[in-house]
Amino acid sequence: MLAGGVAALSGTAASAAPAAAEALGSNWYASAPYLMPEDNSPPDPAAVMDATGQKAFQLAFILDAGGCRPAWGGTSSIDTDTVMPAVIQKIRAKGGDVSVSVGGYGGNKLGQGCGTPEATAAGYQKVITKYQLKAIDFDLEEPEYENTAAIHNEIGAAKILQRDNPGLYVSITTAGTNAGTGWFGTQMLLEAKGQGFSPDNYSIMPFDGGFNGAAAQTDALVKFNQILQTTFGWSEATAYAHEGVSLMNGRTDAAEYFRQADFQTVLDFATAHRLARYTYWSVNRDRQCAGSVDPGLSGSCSSVAQNDWDFTKFTVKFAGATPPTPPPTSPPPSSPSPSTSPTSGSCTLPAWSATTTYTNGNQVSYQGHKYHAKWWTLNEVPTASGQWGVWADDGPC
Secondary structure, eight states, rough: TTTTOOOOOOOOOOOOOOOOOOOOHHHHHTOOOOEOOOOOSOOOOHHHHHOOOOEEEEEEEEEEEEESOEETTEEEEEETOOOOHHHHHHHHHOOOEEEEEEEEEESHHHHHHHSHHHHHHHHHHHHHHHOOOOOEEEOOOTTTGGHHHHHHHHHHHHHHHHSSSSTTTEEEEHHHTTBBBBBHHHHHHHHHHTTOOOOOOOEEEOOOOOOOOOHHHHHHHHHHOOOHHHHHHOHHHHHHEEEEEEOOOOTTTSSOEEOOOHHHHHHHHHHHTOOSSEEEGGGGOSSSOOOSSSSSSOOOSSOOOTTTTTHHHHHHHHHTTTOOOOOSSSSOOOOOOOOTOOOOGGGOOOOOOOOOOOOOOOEEEEETTTESSOOOEOOOOOOOOEEEEEEEEEEEO
16 A cells, blocks of 8 residues: 555553554455555544444554564554554443554555565564554555565464464455455466465555556456465365455546445445455545645545545455435435325335335436436435536436
C-alpha cells in the first residue's frame, strides 16, 4: 500500500500493554480493513465500528527501527508508543480486536535487518506479546519481496510464529498483477512451499498495476488461483479456500479508480468462490474528500463520491454481518400509496425501499417511474439527478 504507507510519529512515554481480548471468529480477521492510527488523519475506530458493524482492524505498519527493533512506521518503538495501546484498548472495549500488519510498501523491514528467520520471529514475537495479538499480517512488498534472503527470513518467521502461538491467524499479502502476481510473488510462494509453511491465506492486491475496474481484478484472482494450484498441487476449490484479496478504495497511486460498484462485484466473486479473505486499504481513506471530490491521491480520503465508511461496509458483509442502517439526515420523500397514486397501479416492479441494499442492475419503481441501480446503493432516493447519480430513470410505468 503506497498512500501514506509509513507512519512517522514517535511516542514519548512507556505504556502498558492493552488488555487481552477474546479471539474473534476468523471471519473478522479475514475482513479486517487496514487502519493507520498514527498517520493520515486517523478516524475514531469506535465511531467506525458503530456506523458499520466492523469488529476488527488491520493496524499498519511495523517496520525495523534499526538493529532488528520493531517500531510503528520504523520510528515509534513498540516499547514507548502511547497511541497504539489506547487505540487497541478502545476497539477491544467495544467487543472488537485487531491484527497487526508488518511490512508494507517501502521502509526497512525486519526480514531485511534481523539476519535470520529466528531473529526476525523474535522481533515480531515482541509485537504479539506486547499487544496480545490473535492475528498478524505479513505485507510483503517492494523492496523486500525482491530480496531473496529477506523473504526467506519473513516466511521462516511466519512459520515459527504460527508454531509458537497456537491459533494465531496469519495472512500473507503481496502485490497483484494482471497475471495474478508477478515473478517475485511466485518466488515467495515457492519459498513458502520449500519451508513447508501454509498461512491462513495468501492475498493479492489487484491495484497499482494497470487494472481497469472490478472485471480486471476478478480476472487476476482467477489467474492467481491457477498459480496457487500449480505451486501447491491444490484443486481449484482448495486454492480459493487459501486465497484472499486486498483492494484499494477510490483513487489509487496509479490513478485507477475503484468505486462502490467495483467493491460489490469483487465481494460477489469472493463469496461465490469462498475466498478466505476480503479486505482493503484503508479506513483512513473511507470518506469523501472535502471541497473537490477528487483533489488527487490522498491518504485520508478516497477521491471518489461516497458516504463515510461506504467501503468498510463491504468488509462487514464479507464477515457475514449486516451493516447497521443509519437514520437519514432528512426524511426521504414518501412513496405515494397505491390507492392515491394515479400511476402506481401500472408499476409491476417492486417499490423502492430505504432499508434495502441495491446493486448494479436492480430495478425498482418510485413515484410512477421505473429506475435501475448503476452500482451498490442504500437509502438513496431514486431520482435521475440524485446526489451520487446511482439511479437511472427508465421512464414512467
